[in-house]
Amino acid sequence: xxxxxxxxxxxxxxxxxxxxxxxxxxxxxxxxxxxxxxxxxxxxxxxxxxxxxxxxxxxxxxxxxxxxxxxxxxxxxxxxxxxxxxxxxxxxxxxxxxxxxxxxxxxxxxxxxxxxxxxxxxxxxxxxxxxxxxxxxxxxxxxxxxxxxxxxxxxxxxxxxxxxxxxxxxxxxxxxxxxxxxxxxxxxxxxxxxxxxxxxxxxxxxxxxxxxxxxxxxxxxxxxxxxxxxxxxxxxxxxxxxxxxxxxxxxxxxxxxxxxxxxxxxxxxxxxxxxxxxxxxxxxxxxxxxxxxxxxx
Amino acid sequence: xxxxxxxxxxxxxxxxxxxxxxxxxxxxxxxxxxxxxxxxxxxxxxxxxxxxxxxxxxxxxxxxxxxxxxxxxxxxxxxxxxxxxxxxxxxxxxxxxxxxxxxxxxxxxxxxxxxxxxxxxxxxxxxxxxxxxxxxxxxxxxxxxxxxxxxxxxxxxxxxxxxxxxxxxxxxxxxxxxxxxxxxxxxxxxxxxxxxxxxxxxxxxxxxxxxxxxxxxxxxxxxxxxxxxxxxxxxxxxxxxxxxxxxxxxxxxxxxxxxxxxxxxxxxxxxxxxxxxxxxxxxxxxxxxxxxxxxxxxxxxxxxxxxxxxxxxxxxxxxxxxxxxxxxxxxxxxxxxxxxxxxxxxx
Amino acid sequence: xxxxxxxxxxxxxxxxxxxxxxxxxxxxxxxxxxxxxxxxxxxxxxxxxxxxxxxxxxxxxxxxxxxxxxxxxxxxxxxxxxxxxxxxxxxxxxxxxxxxxxxxxxxxxxxxxxxxxxxxxxxxxxxxxxxxxxxxxxxxxxxxxxxxxxxxxxxxxxxxxxxxxxxxxxxxxxxxxxxxxxxxxxxxxxxxxxxxxxxxxxxxxxxxxxxxxxxxxxxxxxxxxxxxxxxxxxxxxxxxxxxxxxxxxxxxxxxxxxxxxxx
Numbered sequence: 023x024x025x026x027x028x029x030x031x032x033x034x035x036x037x038x039x040x041x042x043x044x045x046x047x048x049x050x051x052x053x054x055x056x057x058x059x060x061x062x063x064x065x066x067x068x069x070x071x072x073x074x075x076x077x078x079x080x081x082x083x084x085x086x087x088x089x090x091x092x093x094x095x096x097x098x099x100x101x102x103x104x105x106x107x108x109x110x111x112x113x114x115x116x117x118x119x120x121x122x123x124x125x126x127x128x129x130x131x132x133x134x135x136x137x138x139x140x141x142x143x144x145x146x147x148x149x150x151x152x153x154x155x156x157x158x159x160x161x162x163x164x165x166x167x168x169x170x171x172x173x174x175x176x177x178x179x180x181x182x183x184x185x186x187x188x189x190x191x192x193x194x195x196x197x198x199x200x201x202x203x204x205x206x207x208x209x210x211x212x213x214x215x216x217x218x219x220x221x222x223x224x225x226x227x228x229x230x231x232x233x234x235x236x237x238x239x240x241x242x243x244x245x246x247x248x249x250x251x252x253x254x255x256x257x258x259x260x261x262x263x264x265x266x267x268x269x270x271x272x273x274x275x276x277x278x279x280x281x282x283x284x285x286x287x288x289x290x291x292x293x294x295x296x297x298x299x300x301x302x303x304x305x306x307x308x309x310x311x312x313x314x315x316x317x318x319x
Numbered sequence: 320x321x322x323x324x325x326x327x328x329x330x331x332x333x334x335x336x337x338x339x340x341x342x343x344x345x346x347x348x349x350x351x352x353x354x355x356x357x358x359x360x361x362x363x364x365x366x367x368x369x370x371x372x373x374x375x376x377x378x379x380x381x382x383x384x385x386x387x388x389x390x391x392x393x394x395x396x397x398x399x400x401x402x403x404x405x406x407x408x409x410x411x412x413x414x415x416x417x418x419x420x421x422x423x424x425x426x427x428x429x430x431x432x433x434x435x436x437x438x439x440x441x442x443x444x445x446x447x448x449x450x451x452x453x454x455x456x457x458x459x460x461x462x463x464x465x466x467x468x469x470x471x472x473x474x475x476x477x478x479x480x481x482x483x484x485x486x487x488x489x490x491x492x493x494x495x496x497x498x499x500x501x502x503x504x505x506x507x508x509x510x511x512x513x514x515x516x517x518x519x520x521x522x523x524x525x526x527x528x529x530x531x532x533x534x535x536x537x538x539x540x541x542x543x544x545x546x547x548x549x550x551x552x553x554x555x556x557x558x559x560x561x562x563x564x565x566x567x568x569x570x571x572x573x574x575x576x577x578x579x580x581x582x583x584x585x586x587x588x589x590x591x592x593x594x595x596x597x598x599x600x601x602x603x604x605x606x607x608x609x610x611x612x613x614x615x616x617x618x619x620x621x622x623x624x625x626x627x628x629x630x631x632x633x634x635x636x637x638x639x640x641x642x643x644x645x646x647x648x649x650x651x652x653x654x655x656x657x658x659x660x661x662x663x664x665x666x
Numbered sequence: 667x668x669x670x671x672x673x674x675x676x677x678x679x680x681x682x683x684x685x686x687x688x689x690x691x692x693x694x695x696x697x698x699x700x701x702x703x704x705x706x707x708x709x710x711x712x713x714x715x716x717x718x719x720x721x722x723x724x725x726x727x728x729x730x731x732x733x734x735x736x737x738x739x740x741x742x743x744x745x746x747x748x749x750x751x752x753x754x755x756x757x758x759x760x761x762x763x764x765x766x767x768x769x770x771x772x773x774x775x776x777x778x779x780x781x782x783x784x785x786x787x788x789x790x791x792x793x794x795x796x797x798x799x800x801x802x803x804x805x806x807x808x809x810x811x812x813x814x815x816x817x818x819x820x821x822x823x824x825x826x827x828x829x830x831x832x833x834x835x836x837x838x839x840x841x842x843x844x845x846x847x848x849x850x851x852x853x854x855x856x857x858x859x860x861x862x863x864x865x866x867x868x869x870x871x872x873x874x875x876x877x878x879x880x881x882x883x884x885x886x887x888x889x890x891x892x893x894x895x896x897x898x899x900x901x902x903x904x905x906x907x908x909x910x911x912x913x914x915x916x917x918x919x920x921x922x923x924x925x926x927x928x929x
Contacts, residue, residue, distance in 0.1 A: 054450040054453070054454065056454075109630075110630045110633075110634065113634045114633060114634060114637075117633075117637065118637075119449050119450060120390075120394055120396055120449065121633050121637045122633075123396050123449070123450055123453050124396070124586070124590055124629060124633055125629070125630050125633040125634070127398065127583060127586065127629065128626050128627070128628075128629030128630040128633065129626070129630060130626070131583060131622060131623075131625060131626030131629065132623055132626030132627050132629075132630065133626075134622075134626075135620075135622035135623040135625075135626060136623050136626075138619070138622070138623075139619045139620050139623050143619075247579065248461075251454070251457065251458065251461070254454055255458075258451075289465075289468075289469045290465075290469065292461060292462075292465055293461075293462050293465050293466065296458035296459070296461060296462050297462070299454075299455065299458050300443065300444070300455055300458060300459070303444070303447055303451050303455055304443045304444065304446075304447070307447065307448075307451065513782045516781050516782050516784065517778060517781050517782060519781075520776065520778070520780075520781030520788065520792075521771065521774075521775075521776055521781070521791070521795075522777075522778050522781060523781070524760075524764060524767055524768070524771075525771055527757065527759075527760055527764070528757055528760075528768050528771075531757035531758060531759060531760060532755050532756070532757055534719065534739070534751075534755060535751065535755040535756070535757065535768070536768065537718075537719075537738070537739035537740050537743070538717060538719075538739055538743055538748070538749055538751075538755075539743060539748075539768045539769050539771055539772075539831070539835060540740050540743035540744045540771055540772040540835065541740055541768075541771050542738075542740045543740070549778075553778075645759055645760070645761065645814075645815040646761060646813045646814050646815070647761050647763060647764070647813040648813055649763070649811070649812045649813040
């Protein structure tokens with residue numbers, strides 16, 4: 023039981039980290055950035071490339087190297103996110119939703135098969151694996167890497183929350199989410215805020231990608247597809263557009279999956295997650311923390 | 320009205336196309352030309368490999384024409400369309416194998432199952448906003464594939480094989496490659512024609528009204544939910560028959576054939592060809608399915624190229640390469656002189 | 667005369683704001699009624715409640731003796747109300763004729779099998795649809811091209827097509843939301859005579875309008891709304907002199923009221 027809770031918490035914090043980017047972008051420009059999961063994949067591959075170029079790393083330095091590589095990867099995936107917004111999404115602002123969604127599918131496709139063309143279609147082994155002692159706490163087997171990764175995720179989320187709540191850019195983000203035109207009239211540079219949002223969201227996904235690579239030890243060009251879907255599920259569970267909701271949704275989805283896999287068998291894990299998504303979307307599309315939005319005729 | 324000049328100044332699509340070439344492309348005979356090409360293709364090249372490629376392309380055209388009903392006509396983004404093909408393929412495969420029936424007798428079961436699948440996927444989700452709908456259909460597509468992968472009745476990861484052929488009477492076997500190709504072409508042509516005709520009917524118009532403005536459509540008495548569900552069901556049937564032909568063609572079905580990549584490729588065919596225009600979609604499907612065969616050296620880059628192409632098309636030419644023109648001949652009462660009527664009569 | 671439409675105590679609230687707060691009025695057969703009032707008085711919200719786009723929080727909408735309160739828009743349209751929208755809601759990529767055909771969806775006359783097999787029924791009904799579309803375009807005096815996408819049309823032409831589409835619905839009651847907005851003088855004159863011809867078809871009209879000249883000439887009765895409810899109702903002449911109406915439009919001036927009292 024406590025093992026399930028711990029597993030759910032651990033996986034959930036990954037989902038939360040990726041769901042944040044989904045949710046922030048959606049909250050601000052109502053765009054379902056389909057390629058977000060692939061940014062996570064890109065992050066893992068950037069980390070892979072950086073670590074490979076560094077050569078052999080002694081095990082004692084692996085945490086430090088991981089952090090450095092993570093920063094590099096965040097910088098690059100953040101930039102990639104900004105470029106994607108600039109080249110693919112911005113020209114379509116105001117276009118029908120269908121066109122934007124199809125573009126997002128195109129971006130996702132380009133990222134996946136771009137990486138596949140460069141790095142090859144086969145899975146790659148991540149150069150470092152976090153290893154550490156496993157100890158048990160309240161009956162759950164907990165490993166040191168898990169704790170480290172969760173700590174990193176928690177720190178990133180706390181920083182993000184601070185940024186959104188306390189800085190002027192954060193305030194601008196929140197006001198654009200409420201009313202873009204009014205924000206424009208109030209002198210907020212909407213484009214620059216959207217750029218920053220994409221940067222932050224993509225950087226967080228990139229960080230999650232490096233962490234996943236280091237933890238699971240294996241990366242491939244399609245690894246972002248399912249996780250992107252799940253992050254979206256997490257964002258919806260929490261209330262899409264809501265930052266705290268995305269964190270909460272990630273944890274909830276982590277628990278649901280852990281328990282679902284236990285009860286129904288691991289091969290049904292993904293089915294279970296999508297079923298939760300469909301249930302939420304049909305019964306409570308605003309999520310746990312979302313507010314009701316009335317659409318005007 | 321003083322603003323009347325507007326219409327004469329607007330250069331695009333205010334009148335039927337004037338050049339002979341574009342008139343040829345819009346003519347009603349084009350479908351026969353396409354069918355003629357499809358029928359004569361084996362006389363040019365009839366290696367087993369070529370026939371295999373051409374049959375696959377024809378099935379792909381059927382899928383694209385079905386997805387065009389959902390995405391092109393009705394404006395609903397379905398990212399899990401291949402699930403309907405999976406339902407059709409597994410239904411026919413399982414039943415035909417279990418009862419040792421020719422596949423052709425599984426048609427009623429395929430119809431029932433795909434309509435059911437359309438209802439199950441459509442009914443709870445079609446009230447959702449369009450972007451949620453897209454991701455839910457994607458989820459359904461994955462659920463279908465994973466379910467097929469996990470169940471024993473579907474043969475698990477290795478799928479089912481040794482599926483009987485379409486029909487065999489004495490020495491006459493529909494399954495020989497050339498014959499099967501022609502059977503496929505005829506079935507696909509029928510479905511494409513049917514989809515195009517649906518698009519030009521009362522129901523087809525209702526789909527377009529829903530796509531353009533759901534509220535306005537409601538105000539005209541159109542039950543938008545019901546109309547959307549119908550688009551889903553028709554799309555599902557088209558996909559199901561694609562699955563049946565697929566099962567007959569390969570005599571095997573496995574979950575790997577129904578990954579998201581396949582849904583995305585069908586979507587690309589629809590989008591690149593020109594959403595809502597059946598001719599464009601057929602061409603789009605042929606390009607997407609045949610181009611990789613012609614450019615085999617670039618295999619590693621083809622999906623990357625497709626993805627980039629999708630972005631470029633959406634940004635610069637969102638209506639696709641061959642969109643529906645958006646004009647119609649004005650068959651007005653004879654007492655009113657009509658310049659458009661003249662071109663209509665000359666056809 | 668029997669009431670075509672009876673609205674009683676209609677209410678709708680968005681959050682804490684009561685956009686419509688106890689509106690009551692009725693429409694008789696072949697009557698032209700104008701709903702006027704300052705911006706934000708709740709006129710369009712009332713229209714949206716009547717036609718089912720908003721679910722009223724309280725009150726009743728009775729159409730020809732049948733309760734249609736809170737039904738979905740398509741059912742209300744089928745019951746016999748057609749409408750236009752404040753900002754044009756046409757189908758921009760579709761042709762003029764197709765836009766008008768939208769109003770005829772409920773005529774039926776063919777099903778999907780007819781369409782796939784091109785049965786005689788299909789050919790016949792398509793012919794009827796087209797003839798009918800031309801008829802209504804002629805009726806509203808539309809003179810532009812008819813086979814072209816609607817977005818190529820001028821604003822005035824688009825407004826004409828929207829009315830033609832609503833007329834093709836052939837319902838006993840037509841709701842027009844600011845039909846004259848954005849029209850020039852000649853077009854407004856055309857609208858005036860068009861509304862009278864529509865009434866002569868046996869259709870009652872309720873229109874929201876800000877052009878007082880038009881309202882005074884056209885309507886037989888006027889409902890004045892402010893703060894979500896009807897503050898006055900009567901013939902144009904009565905409404906013109908109504909003190910509450912003057913205050914709603916011009917604001918209450920204490921000094922002027924006081925000086926009136928002195929004299």
